[in-house]
Amino acid sequence: MGKRISFYIIALALLMTAGTSAAAEPGQSGMVVLEDKEGRLCGTPIIAQQQQLLIENTRLLSPEMPASLAKEAKVVHEVGDTLSFYTVDFSTSSYTTIKAVCREKTAQTYIFVGAEELVFDRVSDADIQAFKTAFESRTPAGSLDPDKGIYSLVTGVYGSPPNRFGEGYVYILIHDIKDNYDPDTGKRVYIAGYFSPTDQTTGTYSNRKDLINVDCYPQNPSHAGALATVAHEFQHLIHNGLDADEDNNGLWVNEGASEYSEVLCGYGLRMPTYYLLHPERSLTQFNASDENLWDYQKVALWTYYLAEKFGPELIGAIVKDPKNSLDGVRSALVKRGITLSFEDIFANFAIANYADNPVLGENSYYSYDKIRLPSLPASSPHAVYPLKEQNRTLPSYAMGYYRFTGEDSTAVLQLQGKPGAEFRARIYATGATPSVQEIALDATNSGQFPLNNIGVSAEADVFTAVSLGSSNSFTYSVTSDLTDRAMPTFLSGPQELIPTGTSITISWTTDEQSTSLIEYGPTSAYGSVLNDTALVTSHLVTLTGLEPNSTYHYRVGSTDAYGNGPRYSADFQFRTAFGSDNTVAAVEQSHSYAYSGRSMARMPDGSLHLLYHQVSGARRFIYHKSTADDGATWSDALPVDASLFHSGMPAIAADHLGRLHVAWHARAGSATDKLKIYYSRSDDLGRSWSAPLCIGSDDENDLLYAAIAVDAYGNPHAVWNIALYDDEYAGDIFYARSGDGGLTWGANRMISSGAGDRRCHVPVLDITPAGEIWVVWTDGVFDQESRHVWHTRSADHVNWSAPAAVTTSGVLYDRYPSLVIDDRSVVHLAYADNYSPGDIRIMYTRHAGDGWSEPVPVAQSATGNVSAPSLTVDSLGVLYLVYHDDQGSATLGRYISAPAETADGPTLAKPSASDGDIFFALCKKEVWLSGGNISNDDVANEYPETPRRVPTGSLDAIWMRSFSTVDNRIQYIHLPTEPAILRQPLRVSAKYPEADAAGISYFKQNFYIQVDFDQRVISDSITAATFNVTSAAQGPLVGFITYDQSQRRLLFNVNANLLPEDLITVVLSGTIPQEGGSGLDGNGNGIDEGSPADDYSWSFRTGTQDLQPPALAIGIAQNPVLTRYMDIYLFPSEALLRHPSVEIGGSTIPALRVPGEALIYKADFRLDQSGIVQIKATGEDLAGNAGQSERLFSAQFMLAESGGMLSSPDGRLSLQIGEKSLPHDLYLTMVPEKTGAAEAAPEYVIGPARLALARPVQLRIAAPAAEDKRYYIEQKRPDGSWEPLAGEVENGVVKAATQSLGTFRLASVTQVIPRQFGLHQNFPNPFRRGLETTTFHLDLPVQQEVEVAVYNLLGERIRLLTRGTLPAGVHTLQWDGRDENRSAVASGVYFYRCITPGNSFTRKMLILQ
DSSP states (O other), X not given: OOOOEEEEEEEEBOSOOXXXXXXXXOOOSSOOOEEOOTTEEESHHHHHHSHHHHHHHHHHHOTTXXXXXXXXXXXXXXXXXXXXXXXXXXXXXXXEEEEEEEEEEOSSEEEEEEOSHXXXXXXXXXXXXXXXXXXXXXXXXXXXXXXXXXXXXXXXXXXXXXXTTSOOOEEEEEEOOOOOOBGGXXXXXXXXXXXXGGGGSSSXXXXXXXXXXXXXXXXXTTSHHHHHHHHHHHHHHHHHHHOGGGGTTTHHHHHHHHHHHHHHTTSOXXXXXXXXXXXXXXXXXXXXXXXXXXXXXXXXXHHHHHHHHHOHHHHHHHHHOSSOHHHHHHHHHHHTTOOSOHHHHHHHHHHHHHTOOTTSSSTTTTSOSSOOOOOOOOSEEEOSSSEEEEEEEEOTTOOXXXXXXXXXXXXXXXXXXXXXXXXXXXXXXXXXXXXXXXXXXXXXXXXXXXXXXXXXXXXXXXXXXXEOSSSEEEEEEEEOOSOOOOOOOEEEEEEEOOOOSSOEEEEEEEEEEEEEEEEEESSTTOOEEEEEEEEEXXXXXXXXXXXXXXXXXXXXXXXXXXXXXXXXXXXXXXXXXXXXXXXXXXXXXXXXXXXXXXOEEEOTTSOEEEEEEEEETTEEEEEEEEESSTTSSOOOOEESOSSSEEEEEEEEEEOTTSOXXXXXXXXXXXXXXXXXXXXXXXXXXXXXXXXXXXXXXXXXXXXXXXXXXXXXTSOEEEEEEEEBGGGTTBBOEEEEEOSSTTSSOOOOEEOOTTSOSSOEEEEEEEEOTTOOEEEEEEESOTXXXXXXXXXXXESSSSSOOOOEESOOOOSSOEEEEEEEEOTTOOEEEEEEEEEETTEEEEEEEEESSSOBOOOEEEEEOSSSOEEEEEEEEOTTOOEEEEEEEOSSOSSOOOEEOOSSHHHHOOEEOOSOSSOOEXXXXXXXXXXXXXXXXXXXXXXXXEEEEOOSBOOTTEEEEEEEEXXXXXXXXXXXXXXXXXXXXXXXXXXXXXXXXXXXXXXXXXSTTTOEEEEEESSOBOGGGOSTTTEEEEETTTEEOOEEEEEETTTTEEEEEESSOOOTTOEEEEEEOTTOBBTTSOBBOTTSSSOOOOSGGGOEEEEEEBOOOOOOOOOEEEEEEEOSSSTTEEEEEEEESSOBSSOOEEEETTEEEEOEEOTTOTTOEEEEEEOOSOEEEEEEEEEEBTTSOEEEEEEEEEEEEEOTTTOEEEEOTTSSEEEEEOTTOSSSSEEEEEEEEOOSSTTSOOEEEEESTTOEEEEEEEEEEEOOOOTXXXXXXXEEOTTSOEEEOOEEEETTEEEEEEEEOSEEEEEEEESSOOSSOEEOOOBSSSEETTXXXXXXXXXXXXXXXXXXXXXXXXXOEEEEEEEEEEOSEEEEEEEOSBOTTSOBOOSEEEEEEEEOSSOEEEEEEEEEO
């Protein structure tokens, strides 16, 4: 038999070869950090490639922009100086101007920050000092010299900055670089900084400075990434002065040098993950706008390799060389005395990227000294020979890796390159004595290499490298002289999926196509055979007709097409689940056990013990049952106690000594006694019990919901709560402990103190291996708006932490907490969260010593709601979650009082009248997997529970199966889950758009497809071949696919607009695997079948053609300091195709999108004269429909010495400014704000806002003639409430004085004083949003504080209508269907509420589409 072999081919794309080797110069000491710099894009190469486009677009979008800025009279600037700069707007590919303020000045640099308020405030003084220190004097420990700044380090390698204009300073301009960053639409790449070559010219839009730009949003100016950007762009500035041609011809060289500047200054090397996964990308081809940043990764790694092997001086020589691109690199190598050719170095670079092995070759050319690269996979693995001809094509200066394994010592690799084109092939053999060998190629570029050294001179793999010049094609194949005599080899498996009671599916893979054979039976002699003769490499066989709750032996076998085999696996075992009907006990009451308090426990001997209560005549007792064979048989029911009255809801815990500890509530002797907490212990597996011991009592209240746990010493701990029947049996939480195994108990201790005014109930507890006690409960009164899960803990059972809320989300409530602590002391918590009305989820969070993790949903119903989670854990740390899904209800069940409470104690209302089922899920290594339905019948199944601990690889669960109110049966199941722990098929957990959805946007800006998986996916498997989108009208759609591993989410963005009313079909191939190798289970049968049957597909329709123009709301804001500057905000009603424009006084200015806001745009305007100003806004939606809107405001330049008058555009309101009332000369503005129906009086915003006046000024407004009303002027307070101003009415004019500017309105009150408080129904109701305003009246019998606001169904306040003191009378209020941001709200039901010191009234209203 031949030796086992394993080979790779590396393909390298090269043009020509020259030179010999030379020793490398020493590099810097210490390790270099690989940094995740994803998302950071350099704008410099984009500018270089789009220079003419920038100028043309600027002239088109901003024809008024001056071609040059006036030069300042002084060259030396001081801190506080303001300058204008040209900047690049990458979102529109045009130039724009900004104002910036000098924040710091040093001997070498000016640091300017954009004057826009949001930008200016985002960059703190500490940030400025960090920029100054890093640039001038100090860099991180990983830099070439930490005692030097960026300036010294970068100039030391590359030379001085150009200083073409003689200032001698480097300008660092920090501002919000406008780009297409929008994480909400998947645009997560942003321009981190740039250097504009234009600034080194005297041409159009040049700043004529040594200037580098640094982004401050989304880039954090406090983060080291911003300083790395300075080092990066500083190289570009210097490079332009030395070799300006390389801005275009040799971008890969220029960007590589800038990437190395970041390393040079100690900011780490860009992590090359994507490049290593796609080494077929050409080194010398650079896509400046590539959002994957693969090209940045490759040039960063290449330049770092050069610097490590030949010193930073080589990088400096390349930058300084007047030749460009490859010619410049080759010239620098010669000038530095390096005899290796570029092609030699690139071939070595390819080996180093894969092997990274310092023992290979001379001079460590095949490894890295100061970084450690992640493992590099092969492009194509091969194992079966002979291998037919394989065709490959690589671009210039690229590489590919091809792996070979096998057992054929006669196998020979045959290689044929493109005649006339140069390429190289190398063999890399791994093992104890690794080596690299060149494959000799003849004049036709063909050659061969025997693959027989594995097991002789190599242990495992042989790697072959091929290098190509230009765009080259080559073929390779493997010949063999041996006839196949080898049996198939098992590559993985066999692997069992979760068995049912009568069937199981088993899978395995082989290295060649072969048959699928399973021998199985109750012993290792088997007796039954299933043989599938189809030749496959992925084997999937289902055994049926098995006996429930039975152990089976099996082995698998496979025979190849040549008759070699069968090769058998070892003997394995599996156990089937119980049948569908495994009733433990029949009970009259559905609430007969402890819910989260744990009514089941596993003993060290493996036996399982169950407690429940059962009515017996006029009394009720606690009963015990146990099983030693996982539920196959159960012991007879024996009472724990027969002396107490109305025992109920028992909780149980088992200790390491084999003792059972029980806590429950009961009445001592009659129905009138208070319920107390009792304890009992069994030392003989439940055959006998100690006399009940009262461990908790209260003279005035019942005690309920006991839970119990034991510590590592076998001492029991118990918690419970006081039952206050007016508040759903909730009260304070109490704790007690025994220090002698349960014989005696300490005093009761209240541990919920400090949890607020809310009532606490249903506590659960667990204990860490070190003895720390954790207690969790639910708070709140049911009718209040929210309730949360709280926790406290104690390391000594005496001193308890202050109760703290675990959850704060959800406007309704969090319920049913279930707590478990694993052997690593990690605390796990699950609970039901009423996420929103009709959407109740099981949430999960964990506490590993560093606080609670962000809660995540781990179970959600498709048609109803989920509730009642129960968590358990095994010794491997695998979590199991069992929960109830009623598949039809929209509210959680609540604890309520039964009509005849005396006999039953508290009950739990059924979540719904639907059947409901019990489901389970499991979590391994923080990945949750769905386990499916474990009850699956047509009766009501509810109240699932698990023991606190389960054996590894199995799950115990009970639940209540209810046939009627008096016919309830406790069901039990034991599930073998070890196969599920190892591997579970991949499933789609969510998608957008949903199947059969209609009205989906057909515009590329809004259209996307989202697929969420239930497990992490091997991202490389998501390609155009495995994920495709097809249009019924256009055929296959082309777009951009991204996959977010952290969210397990696939996103697809289309490249062009779709057609309206088109049918779109999405298909995911069943071959897409999760990390464990299981493919997609598209048909939902729980099996990875490895066939098209597992493809997942759905369809939806795009919306009708959009013919409605967008509405454009206009907002106006005045700069409070530089009062002549105005911000014009546009709020379009829908997404726009391009930036809208604003016309003011005959001039058109662009409005740019506000960062982080999808539908808000801003334009800057400078007031030059007084009068009425008209604003016209124009915008075009994605369908090309043009919308327009207009708005007026008044402006008046006023001298502080003389004052003057400002009138509103409608002439209704005037402001009289007296002499010396203003603090200085400034512009005043008055902007009418429409707030309701057309006939309603508007509000007037007088700016600058909140301006304090030296003297009071007078407001005058004409009042309508109305004998039954009294008019007055109100001013809006900072909190949104209104304050009436003192004044008078004279000849129909209302006058009032104020000493601050702000928002004012005319208000009125009827002269008829109502007798009682009243909030009247709005009219019209319903009303149409955006087209109508609804009105309602408020009756106030006396003057008082009033707040009126609008709320949505979630209880969230969406609009404050008024807040403040209102006089007695009838008040009229309007609402226009918009929120605080003036955005139209969705159609539906809303509430308006009026709150006064003595009253609170709420009414409902309806908004139509």
